[in-house]
Amino acid sequence: MNFRFLCVSFMAMSIAVLCTACSIDAKLIVNDSTSSNEKPYNTALISKISAGANHTCLLKADGSIWCWGENSSGQLGDGGNIDSTSPVKVNDPGISYDSISVSDNFSCGLTSHGAVRCWGNNGSGQLGNGQTADSNTPVQVQGLDSGVISVSASGEKWGNYGYACALLSDKTIKCWGHHPANIGNGTTFSLTPVSFTGLTGVLQISTGRGHSCALLESKNVVCWGGNGSGQLGDGSGNNSATPVQVSGLGNVKKVLTASSAWMNDGCSCALLESGTVKCWGANPYGTLGNNDNSVTYSLVPVDVFGLTGIEDLALGYGNDANGNGTACALHNSGDLFCWGSNSTGMIGNGSYVPTFKPLQVGSLAGRQIGVAAGEGGDNGSGHVCALNNLGSYRCWGANYAGQLGDGTTNDRTTP
Numbered sequence: 001m002n003f004r005f006l007c008v009s010f011m012a013m014s015i016a017v018l019c020t021a022c023s024i025d026a027k028l029i030v031n032d033s034t035s036s037n038e039k040p041y042n043t044a045l046i047s048k049i050s051a052g053a054n055h056t057c058l059l060k061a062d063g064s065i066w067c068w069g070e071n072s073s074g075q076l077g078d079g080g081n082i083d084s085t086s087p088v089k090v091n092d093p094g095i096s097y098d099s100i101s102v103s104d105n106f107s108c109g110l111t112s113h114g115a116v117r118c119w120g121n122n123g124s125g126q127l128g129n130g131q132t133a134d135s136n137t138p139v140q141v142q143g144l145d146s147g148v149i150s151v152s153a154s155g156e157k158w159g160n161y162g163y164a165c166a167l168l169s170d171k172t173i174k175c176w177g178h179h180p181a182n183i184g185n186g187t188t189f190s191l192t193p194v195s196f197t198g199l200t201g202v203l204q205i206s207t208g209r210g211h212s213c214a215l216l217e218s219k220n221v222v223c224w225g226g227n228g229s230g231q232l233g234d235g236s237g238n239n240s241a242t243p244v245q246v247s248g249l250g251n252v253k254k255v256l257t258a259s260s261a262w263m264n265d266g267c268s269c270a271l272l273e274s275g276t277v278k279c280w281g282a283n284p285y286g287t288l289g290n291n292d293n294s295v296t297y298s299l300v301p302v303d304v305f306g307l308t309g310i311e312d313l314a315l316g317y318g319n320d321a322n323g324n325g326t327a328c329a330l331h332n333s334g335d336l337f338c339w340g341s342n343s344t345g346m347i348g349n350g351s352y353v354p355t356f357k358p359l360q361v362g363s364l365a366g367r368q369i370g371v372a373a374g375e376g377g378d379n380g381s382g383h384v385c386a387l388n389n390l391g392s393y394r395c396w397g398a399n400y401a402g403q404l405g406d407g408t409t410n411d412r413t414t415p
Contacts, residue, residue, distance in 0.1 A: 063096025074136025075120030085402030226263025287325030334367030345413030
């Protein structure tokens, strides 16, 4: 075997010895020397590690994808349906991947040839192959076999609902599956990708269960879908099937969305080119990170307290109406900061107490170069994983399906 998992070592009598950090023997697809010309727009489009409610996937430098956690719908992509507490290789011979996007019940990857392939639950056509049968190995998304820059997937853990969108090289997007407001052509459902009418000049797309946002060439952001908690950021609180511009937001580098399976609650965050972060939407457990627990929601973006020098973001949200959102920010020093709901220890500080401002995550080795936040199931359960420049990852939070990848199903409140 040409790989080994440092998180689980088997002794002569098959006794597992576990450690808190796990790694796969290969360099990651992106390292500290990442250059801006690796992708046409910005390196924030390159996802190295991604998480859903109960599973996580990691991309290696050889273009292979390794996943762990729940596998009831085949979302690990290994050809089976058995959960795994340690990484298993996605079974897609001859295919090399450039980035990944993991949702609650399915996963998608962008190949080195600009194609999109997905696997897992397909109850609402989220695999994009014109069918509704689940697949435990990757299938080709119809019509997206080249010319794709990035892909964003979103699904609902307890049911079949899910959808995904792809950013094309002409800066338009195509989406498929079930979106609660508009899959792109004015309807809410499609088994194959459809062009998003009227949306052009897109640099990045982020999908949440109940709403989506797109970063435009103007460096402004537009969002559509549910807006019951202000997650569209236009100041109205009104749902919208067509994109509306986020109020007072400019010079954006990356946008993220997270929401429940309904349209009444959710949140969004934007990383600005200045290295600061703004968030909007629901805030009962501190998702906005503005150090103000009296604000239960915001219809427009507010500053995340004390953050500067930020390079990347991760955002997760519970699959319920309880507002259990957790966000994490990666600093240019390699330090990681998290805030919001802490219902299963996602903040990583050894407690279950929510925080309304960012706290630094301790016990992380090396320089962190990637972060993923799994959208939780009911009551805001979820987990976070951080990836470092040494090729190892540490995860914390809920672990009932092995989504922390440490060889156990034990929850962790620290990395």
